Amino acid sequence: MASQATSEGLFDARAEAARWLADYRGRAGTGDVVAHGDPAAWEAAFEELAVAAGDDLGHARGRVQRHAEDIGMGFRVAGDSDERPWPVSPIPLLIDEREWSGIAAGAAQRAELLETLLADIYGEGKLVADGALPAALINGSPFFLRPMVGLTLPGGHQLQFVAFDLGRGPDGEWRVLTDHVRTPTGAGYALENRLATSRTLGGLQGRLNILRHAPFFTAFRDGLAESCKRVEPRIGLLTPGRLNASYAEQAHLARYLGFLLVEGADLTVVEDRLYVRTIAGLKRVDALWQRADPRLLDPLAFDSHSQIGVPGLIDAFAAHNVLISNAPGAGVLEAPAMQAFLPALVERLTGEKLKLPNIATWWCGDDAARGIVEKRLSDLRIAPAFGVNPLGLPDGAVQGADLSPDQRNALLADMARRPQDYAGQEMVRLSTMPVVADSDLVARPFTLRVFAARKADGGWTVLPGGFARIGEHADARAAVMGDGLWSADVAVHGKRPVAPDSALIATDSTQIRRNPGTLPSRVADNFYWLGRYLERGEALLTIVRVMLGNSIDADAGAALDHETVGRMAGLVVATGAAAHPAQLRRPDLVQLARTALDAVEGWHNIPAINRLARNIAGVSRDRLSADMCRLLDAPHPTKGSMLDRCGSLQRRYAALSGLAAEHMGRTASWRFHDLGRRVERGVVVARLVRTFGMAGASADDLSTLLDLADSQISYRQRYLTGIARVPVVDLVALDPGNPRSLAYQVDCIAAHLDQLPVLHDDGLPEDQQAEALALKALLAATNAVNLDADQLGEAERQLTRLSEAIARRYFLQGAEPLRAGGLTLA
The missing domain is CATH 3.30.1490 (Dna Ligase; domain 1)
Known part of the structure; x- marks a missing residue:
C-alpha cells in the first residue's frame, strides 16, 4: 500500500498518522465521531491523509481544494457576481455500513411517508377532513399550489428525488433537521466531494471498501425513464440559469447523467406535449428534473409574472405527456411546522414509528x-x-x-x-468531526445531507453517503451553525469488497451511436457567440500589440508611418474599445492601448469582450472541458508591461483556439463555435484589407496588414522580393489556402452550413446557405488586382446578413412562429 511504502522511507506516514490521531482524540470531546467510530477505519484514513500531506496538514487541504477546482464545481452566494470554489475538507466522515443501514432505512421510510402525505393533500384530503392535519398548515404555505389538486400524475408518484438534513447527537442518535422536496440540491456536490477526496486519499477506497455512488444515480435515471411513455426518453434538467446558487452543480449532474441542461426559454408546449427548441426543430421532452422554484414553472397555471417558466407545462403534465420531478406543490411539506405532525402521521398511516425521529x-x-x-x-x-x-x-x-x-x-x-x-x-447539539484549519486538526460540528431516489420498480434507494456540512465554529448547536464553512465526503465503509460500478452502461447492453445528441438552439447561440467574442478579442489584442511595436518586422512597429498608425488607432476606436486620441504621439498611443487593454468599465475593450465570453462559458459548463472553463475564468493579467500582458493574453487566446481545434468533438456545438470564429474573422479581415490594402497603400500599410492578418511568415516564404500590394491582398483576402484569409473563412462557413441540419428535403439551399454561396461567388468573381473597397464593404455586409440568417434559422427567435413550414416535431 501507498502508506506502507511511504513509511519505509524517510517519512513514516503511519507514525505521523498515529501521532495526529492520538493528539486529536485527546482534544476532541466524547461526542466526536472519531471516538464513536471504528478505530481501524480512522487509522487508515489518517494514514492516507499523512501520505497526501507529508508533515503539513495544510498541504492536504490545498491539494483536495485544487482537485475540486479541477473538477469545475462552484457555488454562488446571493449578491455575488462570480461563483466561489466549492470548499472541501480532505478528511471524510466515516460511517460503518451497519450504522448506515439504519440511516438508509429511515430515509426510505420518510420518503415514502412524504409521498403518501402529498397524495392525500392533493388528492382526497382525508387527513385534513379527519383533523389529523390542520387545514391552515396546508393553506398557509406559499408552496401549496391549488391548481395541482385532483391531478393524476405521470408514473403515479409525487416524488422521485428527496433529501434530508440529519444531525448526529453526542450520543450517536441521528435526527432529521430539515426535509428537502421542492428542488433538493447537493447530490452533485456529493459527487464532487467523492472525486476530490478519492484523488487526494487514493488508497482509502480499497482499504475501507467504501460503497460507491454510481449505482444510486443509475437507479434514479432508470426510475425517471420507467415513468416515461417512450422506450428511449429524452430527459432534461431544468435550470433557472447561471445566476442560480447551484448552477455549477446542475451542469455537473446533467453531464454525469446524460440529461439535457435546459432553461425555460429552450422549451415550448405544443398540443399538450413538451418540446425543446433545437437546431433541427422541436424535439420531444419526456421528463424534466426541475431545479427552479415550482411556482415559476408555468405562468398560465401559477405565477403569471414568471419569466423563466414554460406556458402550458402543467397542461402537458396533467395530460401525462411529460413527467416533472418533483411534482409542483411538493414544497408544502418543507414547512418547519409540518415536522410537529409527522410522528403521529406515520403511526396513523403505517403503524410504525419514525426510524429517523424529528427534532x-x-x-x-x-x-x-x-x-x-x-x-x-x-x-x-x-x-x-x-x-x-x-x-x-x-x-x-x-x-x-x-x-x-x-x-x-x-x-x-x-x-x-x-x-x-x-x-x-x-435546540440540538451536534457531534463533531475532524477538519483541517490553519494546518491543524480541530473538531467542528457537522450535519449530514442524505439523498433518496425512486427506482424503476417504484421503491426507494438511498445514496450511500451524501455530503457533510461542517460548521465554522466549535459551538455545537445546530441553530448557530448556519450554512457551514466546509463540506466533506461521507464514506460508508464495510467488510466486503465493493465492485467497481460506475454510471456507465454495460458495453453490450446498448446500441452504438455516433450521433452526439440534441443541441438546443440556445446552446448553439452560445457557442456561436463564444467563437465570435474570442476571435474579436484576439483581433483587438493583435492591433494593440502591433501598435505598441511588437511587429515581426524589426524595422516596423514603433517607427511606422504616421498615417498607418492613425489607421490602426481608427480601428481600435471603431470597435468601441477607446476614444480617439487628440494626437498620434507615442504617449497618446500608449494611453489608447492602455484603455483598450485594461479599462474595466465604459468600453467594448478586451476585458469587456472577455467577460462576455466568460459569461457564455458560465452557462455552458455541461458542454465545455474543465481546461477551457479555467482559461475563460482566468483573471485579467495585471502585472508586467503592456506588452507582457498582451503576450499573456495572446497565449491564452491561442490555448483556447487549440483546445477548440484539437479537443472538441466535431459535433454541431463545435460547428457553431467555429462558425462564430469564421464569421468574426471574415469581418475583421475584410475590414483590414479595406483599411490597409487598397491602391496607394504604403509599405508600412502592407506590412501592418500582414502583421494584423498573422501572415508575415507565409508572405516572406512565398515572395522573396519584398512587399507588393497585389500579392499581399491576394494572400490575405483571396487565397483559400491561407487559414487567415477572407476566402478561407467563407469556404469554412459554407462547409459548416452544408453539414448542419435543414428543415426541408427539397434540395434547395436555405437562407443561410444562399448567403454563403453568394459570398463565395463574390470572391470567386474577382482577383487581387480588381478587388476594391466597395467589394470588400459588400463582403462585410454579406457576412452580417449571413450571421443574421444563421440566427433566424438556428437560434431562439421569439417573434418567429414555433411551427415554421417544414418543421418536424419528433
Whole structure:
C-alpha cells in the first residue's frame, strides 16, 4: 500500500498518522465521531491523509481544494457576481455500513411517508377532513399550489428525488433537521466531494471498501425513464440559469447523467406535449428534473409574472405527456411546522414509528403548543412556520436565549397576533468531526445531507453517503451553525469488497451511436457567440500589440508611418474599445492601448469582450472541458508591461483556439463555435484589407496588414522580393489556402452550413446557405488586382446578413412562429 511504502522511507506516514490521531482524540470531546467510530477505519484514513500531506496538514487541504477546482464545481452566494470554489475538507466522515443501514432505512421510510402525505393533500384530503392535519398548515404555505389538486400524475408518484438534513447527537442518535422536496440540491456536490477526496486519499477506497455512488444515480435515471411513455426518453434538467446558487452543480449532474441542461426559454408546449427548441426543430421532452422554484414553472397555471417558466407545462403534465420531478406543490411539506405532525402521521398511516425521529417541534397555530413555546422560549429555536419570515423574525430563525428584551417582546406580540406563522424547535447539539484549519486538526460540528431516489420498480434507494456540512465554529448547536464553512465526503465503509460500478452502461447492453445528441438552439447561440467574442478579442489584442511595436518586422512597429498608425488607432476606436486620441504621439498611443487593454468599465475593450465570453462559458459548463472553463475564468493579467500582458493574453487566446481545434468533438456545438470564429474573422479581415490594402497603400500599410492578418511568415516564404500590394491582398483576402484569409473563412462557413441540419428535403439551399454561396461567388468573381473597397464593404455586409440568417434559422427567435413550414416535431 501507498502508506506502507511511504513509511519505509524517510517519512513514516503511519507514525505521523498515529501521532495526529492520538493528539486529536485527546482534544476532541466524547461526542466526536472519531471516538464513536471504528478505530481501524480512522487509522487508515489518517494514514492516507499523512501520505497526501507529508508533515503539513495544510498541504492536504490545498491539494483536495485544487482537485475540486479541477473538477469545475462552484457555488454562488446571493449578491455575488462570480461563483466561489466549492470548499472541501480532505478528511471524510466515516460511517460503518451497519450504522448506515439504519440511516438508509429511515430515509426510505420518510420518503415514502412524504409521498403518501402529498397524495392525500392533493388528492382526497382525508387527513385534513379527519383533523389529523390542520387545514391552515396546508393553506398557509406559499408552496401549496391549488391548481395541482385532483391531478393524476405521470408514473403515479409525487416524488422521485428527496433529501434530508440529519444531525448526529453526542450520543450517536441521528435526527432529521430539515426535509428537502421542492428542488433538493447537493447530490452533485456529493459527487464532487467523492472525486476530490478519492484523488487526494487514493488508497482509502480499497482499504475501507467504501460503497460507491454510481449505482444510486443509475437507479434514479432508470426510475425517471420507467415513468416515461417512450422506450428511449429524452430527459432534461431544468435550470433557472447561471445566476442560480447551484448552477455549477446542475451542469455537473446533467453531464454525469446524460440529461439535457435546459432553461425555460429552450422549451415550448405544443398540443399538450413538451418540446425543446433545437437546431433541427422541436424535439420531444419526456421528463424534466426541475431545479427552479415550482411556482415559476408555468405562468398560465401559477405565477403569471414568471419569466423563466414554460406556458402550458402543467397542461402537458396533467395530460401525462411529460413527467416533472418533483411534482409542483411538493414544497408544502418543507414547512418547519409540518415536522410537529409527522410522528403521529406515520403511526396513523403505517403503524410504525419514525426510524429517523424529528427534532421536537411545536406549531404555534395550536394553542397548547403555543403555550409550550412561550413558556420555554429561552430554550427553543423559534422559526418561521412556513419558511417565510414573519414580522417578529425579520432575519429568520433565532435562538430564544439570544433575544434582547425588546426583540423578545416584539416576537411575543406578533406571535399573539399571528401565531400560525411561528414554530418552536428544540435546540440540538451536534457531534463533531475532524477538519483541517490553519494546518491543524480541530473538531467542528457537522450535519449530514442524505439523498433518496425512486427506482424503476417504484421503491426507494438511498445514496450511500451524501455530503457533510461542517460548521465554522466549535459551538455545537445546530441553530448557530448556519450554512457551514466546509463540506466533506461521507464514506460508508464495510467488510466486503465493493465492485467497481460506475454510471456507465454495460458495453453490450446498448446500441452504438455516433450521433452526439440534441443541441438546443440556445446552446448553439452560445457557442456561436463564444467563437465570435474570442476571435474579436484576439483581433483587438493583435492591433494593440502591433501598435505598441511588437511587429515581426524589426524595422516596423514603433517607427511606422504616421498615417498607418492613425489607421490602426481608427480601428481600435471603431470597435468601441477607446476614444480617439487628440494626437498620434507615442504617449497618446500608449494611453489608447492602455484603455483598450485594461479599462474595466465604459468600453467594448478586451476585458469587456472577455467577460462576455466568460459569461457564455458560465452557462455552458455541461458542454465545455474543465481546461477551457479555467482559461475563460482566468483573471485579467495585471502585472508586467503592456506588452507582457498582451503576450499573456495572446497565449491564452491561442490555448483556447487549440483546445477548440484539437479537443472538441466535431459535433454541431463545435460547428457553431467555429462558425462564430469564421464569421468574426471574415469581418475583421475584410475590414483590414479595406483599411490597409487598397491602391496607394504604403509599405508600412502592407506590412501592418500582414502583421494584423498573422501572415508575415507565409508572405516572406512565398515572395522573396519584398512587399507588393497585389500579392499581399491576394494572400490575405483571396487565397483559400491561407487559414487567415477572407476566402478561407467563407469556404469554412459554407462547409459548416452544408453539414448542419435543414428543415426541408427539397434540395434547395436555405437562407443561410444562399448567403454563403453568394459570398463565395463574390470572391470567386474577382482577383487581387480588381478587388476594391466597395467589394470588400459588400463582403462585410454579406457576412452580417449571413450571421443574421444563421440566427433566424438556428437560434431562439421569439417573434418567429414555433411551427415554421417544414418543421418536424419528433
